[in-house]
Amino acid sequence: MMQITFKDGNVKSFDEGMSPEEIAGAIAPGLKKKAVAAYVNDELYDLNRPIYQDAKLDIITKDNQEALEVLNHSTAHLMAQAVKRLYPDAKFGVGPAIKDGFYYDIATEHTITDDDLPKIENMMRRIVKEQESMMREEISQAEALARFKDDPYKRELIEELPEGEIISIYTQGEFVDLCRGGHIGNTRHIKHFKLLSVAGAYWRGDSDREMLQRIYGTAWFNKEALEHHLKVLEDRKERDHRKLGKELKIFMLDKRAGQGLPIWLPNGYTIRRTLEDYVYNLERKNGYLHLSTPVLGTKELYQISGHFDHYQDDMFPLMKDKDETFVLRPMSCPHHMIVYNSELRSYRDLPLRYAEIVTQHRYEASGALSGLERVRAMTLTDSHIFARKDQIKTEVLNAYRLILQVIKDLDLTIDYIELALRDKTKGKFHDDDKLWDEAEATLKQLLDEENIDYHEVKGEAAFYGPKIDIQVRTAMDHVITMSTVQLDFLLPERFDLTYIGKDGEKHRPVVIHRGLISTWERLMSILLEQYKGAFPTWLAPTQMRLIAVNQEAHGDFTQNLHEQFIDLGFRSSIDLREEKLGYKIREAQTQKIPYQLVIGDNEVKNNTLTYRRYGQKEQTTVSVQAFIDMINNEIKHKTKHAE
């Protein structure tokens, strides 16, 4: 007998060799039914893996987050088995659980297409019916190598495991896989799944190695959860900024204009200008000085900064004149360094906060381009703060607080904050250890002092210094870097920046790079998806659409109202077409205009108007002045409305 200690502290005796599944069944049939895997002495165990000694047992049920991972991981194995039956030459890479799903990387002569997915699903269902038990076995490295002698990818993984490490393999029917576990015990537990897509993926994420075929899928514990997830995926398609951007005439792409070179249409540009004005004023209030620099620079400028060495391949082809070579600028810091150096600076001048709405060009890989999310021409609000070392903390915090303000005003959600550090083993960073250590320590200390939660990530720093990245989760469930504060001791050296200190001597300032809203292009894609195209009044390209019930009787009043709104700075539009009322109303709704105003006898008589908010059925009649006050208030407070 062995003593099993449960989560609640209870201890019970069971026969040695019983599995978590059997123990769960012995406690309560309901628990056995809900059980997915278990932690035995904090080690993840399969449901059917025998326990041989006294242990602490924690049954993972379907309600746990880990349970979904176990299920998806097991579904990946199930899929691999099905693929192997259909395409016997298949060799396997890795097949992990990921958020809301799983994938498996496969090498086979057969090209897997979307049409194959139902076939694979059918085979998977067959294996589920076969009720294959998923059995764990622990073997030596030598034995593992022998077992997987025909599987080059698995062999590579085995060879890299540390000497003496116990290797576990899982067998279900005829299928054997190298795997750490835990698993769900038997294929019969896998019922609700769907294969979603096929894609290519480099073996081990290395673009110098061969490409495998990757199948993505998703698995859930019940039909409702699966259907719900598929619905979420459908909803994302409806939100897609490329679809909404076309429907609402926000932007366009045309291959004659150039791949990845978007055109902002009047509606989109109106939103962008509103955002630009907002940021410009916010920066002005926070002591930033705005300037403007050219989109072209000399190659030499970027050689001094070091960008040319690092990013040459991602820059547009060089333009060569007789004596000079120009680059289409991929970023703006070097120009700002030159501005700093154009005068003799005193310690009293610092901090100096330069900001610019910068258009820059990057020759992104063709396969990376996507709508407004990833483009080759982009505009952003960039800033470089020149400061003394004793000002770093205040300036970084000021920048951070400004970022928080903007993120709040735009209804964005911070997912986490990342402190991106250097990884010495990677060559892409400058190699002055002293500068790195100091910069990294400064940021770390600052975050700790302010009690800001953050994840450290090695190897994600800029080549010139560490950075604090503000990671935002979008409506599409993507995590993107929205804002960044970077501490740079390198460029001041490269450009020989100095200021005269109190002591009359020359000192080196530091540069803080601050990115606020990624780029206007990417922000636009995120906002479109977030608001599903229904922008709050302060951003909406058209804020109100005026419709007269009868042109003859109410046309003049409506026209006057429209002119009054335009005078007030509202983005008003009037529909004068000889069309039925219902037709005009439908159009105002499909264009997602926040306010739709209908003017008839009552309104003309009482100097009122009747509005309907986008997406609502309710009609409200108010005085013209009350409406104006309401709109002004919404714009001022950036009021958002429920969808």
Add this chain to the structure above:
RNA sequence: GCCGCUUUAGCUCCAACAGGUAGAGCAAUUCCAUGGUAAGGAAAAGGUUGCUGGUUCGAGUCCAGCAAGCGGCACCA
């Protein structure tokens, strides 16, 4: 850049059997109608089926190359 898929009218993963010269809806145009909250009716028009080449008596359809888009991977100062 790499792997796979896709490309038909301004828009819509809307049509065209198995190779026989392209069919809708909406929008736009013209005419008629039009007073209260999501599509009034009619007419006429709209196409070098992404581009280039090949196979064939004949190609939207089959093949090759290229381009762009899409799903991923790699990349992202």
